[in-house]
Amino acid sequence: xxxxxxxxxxxxxxxxxxxxxxxFKSIFAQTEFEMLKLTARNPLNETFRANVPVWFVGGxxxxxGQGFGxxxxxxxxxxxxxxxxxxxPVFRIGGLFGF
Numbered sequence: 590x591x592x593x594x595x596x597x598x599x600x601x602x603x604x605x606x607x608x609x610x611x612x613f614k615s616i617f618a619q620t621e622f623e624m625l626k627l628t629a630r631n632p633l634n635e636t637f638r639a640n641v642p643v644w645f646v647g648g649x650x651x652x653x654g655q656g657f658g659x660x661x662x663x664x665x666x667x668x669x670x671x672x673x674x675x676x677x678p679v680f681r682i683g684g685l686f687g688f
Contacts, residue, residue, distance in 0.1 A: 596632035621645040658685035
């Protein structure tokens with residue numbers, strides 16, 4: 590992620606691992622851990638760097654069809670690091686395509 594305005598810039602990158610368990614055919618629970626590296630620069634050209642852990646827990650719904658589907662989920666960050674770029678809860682919507 591990169592955000593820039595007239596007096597401020599911020600870049601965030603990192604990696605995540607996640608796991609999903611299905612309670613029913615379309616309902617699932619998910620946990621996801623991210624470790625983010627954040628770099629920000631303020632109007633005084635001061636640089637701030639931080640490693641930000643994020644641990645999402647939540648669930649959602651996944652529809653499936655012939656080679657495509659839709660996923661909707663809500664995740665909550667249980668760590669809530671003050672430098673996290675996320676406001677919780679986080680809502681995600683995604684498409685699934687199969688071949």
